[in-house]
Amino acid sequence: MIRVLTFLADLFLLTQLVIAGQTHEFNFTTGWVSRNPDGMQERMMIGFNGEWPIPEIHVNKGDRLIVRLTNGFEDLPTSLHFHGFFHRQADENMNQMDGPPLVTQCPIMPGDTYVYNFTIVNQVGTYWIHSHSGAQYTDGMRTALIVHDEDEPFEYDEEKVIQIGDHYHKPYYQVMDEFLNRYNPTGAEPIPQNILFNNTVNGSISFDPDTVYLLRFINVGNFIAQYVYLEDHYFTIVEVDGVYVKHNTTSLLYLSPGQRMSVLVKSQPHADKNYALMQIMDETMLDSVPTDLVLNRTNQVVYNYSAPAANEYFIDSFEEVTNDFYLTPFSERELLSEYDYQISLxxxxxNLGDGKNYAFFNNITYVAPKIPTLVTALSAPEKLAKNPAIYGDNINPFVLEYGEVIEVVLNNYDDGRHPFHLHGHNFQIVQKSPSFLESSSGSGESGEPVPYNESAPLMPYPEMPMERDTVVVEPNGHVVLRFVADNPGIWIFHCHVDWHLEQGLAAIFIEAPLVLREKEVLTENFQQICSAGKFPLSGNAAGHEDDWFNMAGLPRQPKPLPKGFTLKGYIAFVVSCLVGLWGLLTIVQYGMSESTQNDKAMYENLHKLLQEAGDSN
Known part of the structure; x- marks a missing residue:
């Protein structure tokens, strides 16, 4: 009964919003634009209509947004995702507006135009748009999208949008080729050359005395999470990922790629000096730190342009950073106490047989099908629409029933942080473990992964858990999420470190496919885009419709490494090669030297190296 009343309330609200809302139309053509964002190297960035940075988009609650995206690239497909939007409609579902290619649409091929057309229903706050093809947004195909709300539960005098992110000097496809390569068997992520503040370095914003500012922070980066600190000021968190929260005051923020956080800041009473607004890389995400990499970037909050610039500020400890698990939504929505279906990932x-390092959910690395999963859900015989087998085992498909409470358990067997983003929903954070990167013994040794134990959770279940759409799982730790499957559609769940998404760290939630089929109708534009790219408009994941269980030709992950040839084997092989080279060098030195060689010492050193290589394998 409660869910029925909620649906009727949303329907009434939608009717009012559609009547009152305005329509905002944009015509964007992608293309390369020469820029030098960090002042260190000129490079080509991805802009719209020859412009970069791409201007922010501001709309109001209930408005309609129409974006015509034309692919202006010569040889690259593209797409656009509206990060954080649910695409809920009362009389029609707009799943095909979500953006991920071969999930909810076909890739937009060069010269073609795809129209994203939807109403922003019952959502407000801080969002952004970005390409969902390859790692294109790494090269600048991104901007803020703000949904204003006249009923905000807080007051301020002025707002400022601040985009933070990482920056690479090489184009994304070149970085990707070097990363996902057999010569990078450990999977060390590409290290950015810089971090940006509103698409530049060492940027500034201006403050007036005795003024309350709303600062909307968005991490639009690919890889690096960042800390944010403002000298002699405090942040009062009021919104996270489009969710209003009860006020929480802190001095230090943390944002991973994909996350947004809005804070109120009361300015100082006097304009006699300027203050440092620091961006700090989370260097624990880096496998190594180059000597020329600037981890601590100083931006200016300018009260007085005649006063000296603020000096660089260093943080002694990051322990005071706000943990989103302990935030409380303004709505005070209670914990979804019992789940109907648990998905454990x-x-x-x-490494796989081609020598490259991949990312896995349950030993499956995501490989895109031959046909959008949405097309499969809509074109399959009704009796098969809920059968995960027709969607291909290469995409980690999970079929959800309408109205079910879904629990997602993420157990991290990796020593890196991962920000996970769910399309089409916010989720409740039910459990969020600390990092177990180091052993609890205090010995300095590496810790062991600690998976979720349902019978003995690490922390009490919150009465009113935090809700958001992007959450960080800590190294060797775990996170437990819950949401209601009340938004029929095909929704991708993936790591928002885009390098990891390219490695395959994704799953597909096929939500209420029978309900979806009653509402979703593919537009002519959708069909035209697919036809232009020669993608089928019906069939299973492999494009077959004569036999829906025939997966011949389905793109799949490479075969496993030969038995016994693991990463340790690679290391042992490298050590053995070094031993051989050392031996050759020794022979050369022996032949050119008149001194007597210590054969016993040489034998002992060689034996030690070979023993170490054997142990590592």
Whole structure:
């Protein structure tokens, strides 16, 4: 009964919003634009209509948004995702507006135009748009999208949008080729050359005395999470990922890629000096730190342009950073106390038979099907629409029933942080473990993964858990999420470190496919885009409709490494090669030297190296 009343309330609200809302139309053409964002190297960035940075988009609650995206690239497909939007409609579902290619649409091929057309229903706050093809948004195909709300539960005098992110000097496809490569068997992520503040470095914003500012922070980066600190000021958190929260005051923020956080800041009473607004890389995400990498970037909060610039500020400890698990939504929505269906996902990174390092959910690395999963859901015989087999085992498909409470358990068997983003929903954070990167013994040794134990959870279940759409799972730790499957559609759940998504760290939630089929009708534009790219408009994951269980030709992950040839084997092989080279060098030195060689010492050193290589394998 409660869910029925909620649906009727949403329907009434939608009717009022559609009547009152305005329509905002944009015509964007992608293309390369020469820029030098960090002042260190000129490079090509992805802009719209020859412009970069791409201007922010501001709309109001209940408005309609129409974006015509034309692919202006010569040889690259593209797409656009509206990060954080649910695409809920009362009389029609707009799942095909979500953006991920071969999930909810076909890739937009060069010269073609795809129209994203939807009403922003019952959502407000801080969002952003970005390409969902390859790692294109790494090269600048992104901008803020703000949904204003006249009923905000807080007051301020002025707002400012601040985009933070990482920056690479090489184009994304070149970085990707170097990363996902057999010569990078450990899977060490590409290290950015810089971090940006509103698409530049060492940026500034201006403050007036005795003024309350709303600062909307968005991490639009690919890889690096960042801490944010404002000298001699405090942040009062009021919104996270489009969710209003009860006020929480802190001095230090943490945002991973994909996350947003809005804070109120009361300015100082006098304009006699300027203050440092610090961006700090989370260097624990880096496998190594180059000597020339600037981890601590100083931006200016300018009260007085005649006063000296603020000096660089260093943080002694990051322990004061706000943990989103302990935030409370303004709505005070209670915990979804019982789940109907639990999805347990083990996160691992490992090598496959081609020597490359991949990312896995439950030993499956995501490989896109031949046909959008949405097309499969809509074109399959009704009796098969809920059968996960027709969607291909290469995409980690999970079929959800309408109205079910879904629990997602993420167990991290990797020593890196991962920000996970769910399309089409916010989720409740039911459990969020600390990092177990180091042993609890205090010995300095590496810790062991600690998976979720339902019978003995690490922390009490919150009465009113935090809700958001992107959450970080800590190294060797776990996170437990819950949401109601009340938004029929095909929704991708993936790591928002885009390098990891390209490695395959994703799953597909096929939510209420029978309900979806009653509402979703593919537009002519959708069909035209698919036809232009020669993608079928019906069939299973492999494009077959004569036999819906025939997966011949389905793109799949590479075969496993030969038995016994693991990452440790690679290391042993490298050590053995070094031993051989050392031996050759020794022979050369012996032949060119008149001194007597210590054969016993040489034998002992060689034996030690070979023993170490054997132990590592």
């Amino acid at each position: 083990d996160i691992k990174m490992d």
